[in-house]
Amino acid sequence: MAETILHIENLSKAFVRSIKTARKKDAIEKISLLNHLDLTVEKGKITALIGGNGSGKTTLFNIINGFLDADQGSIKFINGRIHELLGKKPDTIARLGLGRSFQDNHIFDELSILENMLVAGKETFGETPFVSLFSPGRNRKIEKQKTERAKTIIENIFGSGNYFWQHKAEKAKNLSHGQRRILGLLRIFMADFKLVLLDEPTTGVNPEFFQSITDILNRMVNENKMSVFLIEHNMGFVKQVAHNCHFIHDGCIRASGTPAEVIDNPLVRNTYLGF
Amino acid sequence: MNYLLHILIMVNIYIILTVSANLIVGLANLLSLGQAAFYGIGAYITAWALMTLGLTLFPALLLSILITASIGFIIGIISLRLKDDYFILATLGFQIIIYTVLYNWISVTRGPYGIPGIPSPKLFGLVEIDGILPFFLLSSILAIAVIVIFRNLIYSPFGRALKAMRDDSIALLSLGRNITKLKTQAFTIASGFSAVSGFLFAAYITYIDPTSFNLDEAIFIISAVMIGGTGNIKGPLIGAAFVVILPEMLRFVGMPDNIAANMRMIIYGLILIVLMMFRRQGLAGDYKF
Numbered sequence: 001m002a003e004t005i006l007h008i009e010n011l012s013k014a015f016v017r018s019i020k021t022a023r024k025k026d027a028i029e030k031i032s033l034l035n036h037l038d039l040t041v042e043k044g045k046i047t048a049l050i051g052g053n054g055s056g057k058t059t060l061f062n063i064i065n066g067f068l069d070a071d072q073g074s075i076k077f078i079n080g081r082i083h084e085l086l087g088k089k090p091d092t093i094a095r096l097g098l099g100r101s102f103q104d105n106h107i108f109d110e111l112s113i114l115e116n117m118l119v120a121g122k123e124t125f126g127e128t129p130f131v132s133l134f135s136p137g138r139n140r141k142i143e144k145q146k147t148e149r150a151k152t153i154i155e156n157i158f159g160s161g162n163y164f165w166q167h168k169a170e171k172a173k174n175l176s177h178g179q180r181r182i183l184g185l186l187r188i189f190m191a192d193f194k195l196v197l198l199d200e201p202t203t204g205v206n207p208e209f210f211q212s213i214t215d216i217l218n219r220m221v222n223e224n225k226m227s228v229f230l231i232e233h234n235m236g237f238v239k240q241v242a243h244n245c246h247f248i249h250d251g252c253i254r255a256s257g258t259p260a261e262v263i264d265n266p267l268v269r270n271t272y273l274g275f
Numbered sequence: 276m277n278y279l280l281h282i283l284i285m286v287n288i289y290i291i292l293t294v295s296a297n298l299i300v301g302l303a304n305l306l307s308l309g310q311a312a313f314y315g316i317g318a319y320i321t322a323w324a325l326m327t328l329g330l331t332l333f334p335a336l337l338l339s340i341l342i343t344a345s346i347g348f349i350i351g352i353i354s355l356r357l358k359d360d361y362f363i364l365a366t367l368g369f370q371i372i373i374y375t376v377l378y379n380w381i382s383v384t385r386g387p388y389g390i391p392g393i394p395s396p397k398l399f400g401l402v403e404i405d406g407i408l409p410f411f412l413l414s415s416i417l418a419i420a421v422i423v424i425f426r427n428l429i430y431s432p433f434g435r436a437l438k439a440m441r442d443d444s445i446a447l448l449s450l451g452r453n454i455t456k457l458k459t460q461a462f463t464i465a466s467g468f469s470a471v472s473g474f475l476f477a478a479y480i481t482y483i484d485p486t487s488f489n490l491d492e493a494i495f496i497i498s499a500v501m502i503g504g505t506g507n508i509k510g511p512l513i514g515a516a517f518v519v520i521l522p523e524m525l526r527f528v529g530m531p532d533n534i535a536a537n538m539r540m541i542i543y544g545l546i547l548i549v550l551m552m553f554r555r556q557g558l559a560g561d562y563k564f
């Protein structure tokens with residue numbers, strides 16, 4: 001029996017929108033996005049979440065990592081101890097060991113590539129102003145260790161003499177979309193998360209980077225003992241990297257299994273894949 | 276010579292104010308309209324410490340910084356819970372409250388009469404800092420100390436976290452950083468160091484009254500920060516030097532004082548407008564407003 005790292009039960013979320021009706025009266029429309037959703041993510045595995053546009057995948061991630069409240073349910077994060085995530089703040093959840101990447105990157109534009117890595121570091125010594133001022137020696141040492149770590153992470157994926165390290169002083173705003181996406185994945189290594197939620201890691205990325213992203217995901221799981229939960233639209237990629245797959249439709253998980261099994265599921269074929 | 280030194284002392288006082296304000300207005304992107312209040316609190320605490328408590332230079336300075344920073348911490352905790360514009364309004368409210376208290380709590384602050392005859396601070400109880408040259412030296416040393424401290428902060432992991440927060444607070448949250456704590460730390464430090472200017476002003480001029488620390492002054496400080504530019508150290512330095520030296524230049528070109536006083540506000544206003552149109556990062560800043 002595989003170990004579980006994330007266990008979601010009976011999760012529901014509705015958005016309330018005010019709409020204009022034909023009689024020009026304001027009305028409130030309730031859109032129920034997640035409906036008694038149950039889902040489990042296995043420890044040490046890559047689990048994919050697939051589903052149509054607007055089916056609530058990103059919303060589910062936002063609830064798991066605390067950016068959004070849920071209406072009901074429970075989300076248990078099992079990392080040594082069992083933590084109920086609902087009701088916790090995003091930064092608290094991150095410090096428990098749950099990280100994420102974003103569909104729209106969220107890179108620190110004005111920081112350099114290296115600074116983007118360093119700022120993600122788990123060790124926050126030196127981020128307290130007094131320590132910054134009064135313990136320069138120790139501070140410098142930790143900064144050096146973090147820099148070494150960043151270098152190793154980048155070279156593990158791209159080899160020595162790679163673009164990212166050569167341009168480490170370049171501001172991140174000058175990077176291409178694909179490079180920013182990769183940077184968003186690379187910084188996750190700095191933070192030593194136990195479970196990471198990756199929102200469409202390959203979307204908008206040139207296929208030449210697919211191999212790098214595959215490398216990154218495999219490294220997360222094999223070398224760094226993370227568990228990965230990712231949203232993907234690229235079925236080929238899902239088949240290639242994921243151990244498990246869930247299909248979300250009408251607010252709950254309608255098919256689960258290996259990627260091959262889920263892709264063969266008639267409901268998935270009819271409603272999502274369209275063949 | 277004395278005239279020149281006087282200008283330079285005032286430049287030093289404003290450098291400390293703008294370099295401090297840069298940490299919140301520039302790095303943390305929090306537009307605080309309450310910096311003159313902290314400047315004023317620092318000045319009044321200094322007057323109390325030197326006159327009533329009879330403290331020497333460093334204890335008085337330290338006390339002034341500590342009390343002002345504590346008030347900054349409390350104000351920070353309250354106002355930083357508010358978002359963007361509401362934060363600005365909260366600091367504006369604070370600024371107005373402090374001014375009103377200084378003006379009306381006559382039994383303590385002497386209100387509009389001000390506090391005259393603030394004694395010169397004594398260095399270790401030995402050397403009296405009195406006269407324009409000693410104050411020039413003292414203010415330069417303090418300004419340099421503050422510049423060094425803030426330079427270190429800006430380029431420290433703490434400064435990096437603030438810059439990251441300015442760029443993308445969502446991403447920083449997802450990396451486990453407590454945003455409110457970061458903001459509160461920046462606000463407390465910036466407010467505390469504004470007291471150094473208050474100390475210098477009170478001890479140098481030897482007379483303080485509430486009008487030196489009103490809303491106009493708060494806006495003046497922010498204007499200096501914006502004109503110079505934020506995010507680095509040279510921006511606030513240039514801003515401070517610019518706003519202090521400009522009116523003196525007007526005097527040099529022969530403009531009568533009463534016209535120059537109005538002219539100066541008009542010129543600041545125009546410069547701000549022109550900068551915001553054509554050079555939004557100020558004269559030497561990293562960030563666009």
Ligand SMILES: Nc1ncnc2c1ncn2[C@@H]1O[C@H](COP(=O)(O)OP(=O)(O)OP(=O)(O)O)[C@@H](O)[C@H]1O
Nearest residue numbers: 015016033051052053054055056057058059060103
């Ligand atoms: N804060 C909000 N208020 C109202 N509606 C919202 C809110 N956030 C998301 N929605 C709606 O919820 C639906 C699901 O959005 P979500 O981003 O979770 O979809 P998704 O499955 O990630 O889709 P995609 O594959 O396109 O990224 C969308 O229709 C969106 O408009």
Ligand SMILES: [Mg+2]
Nearest residue numbers: 057058059103
């Ligand atoms: Mg999405």
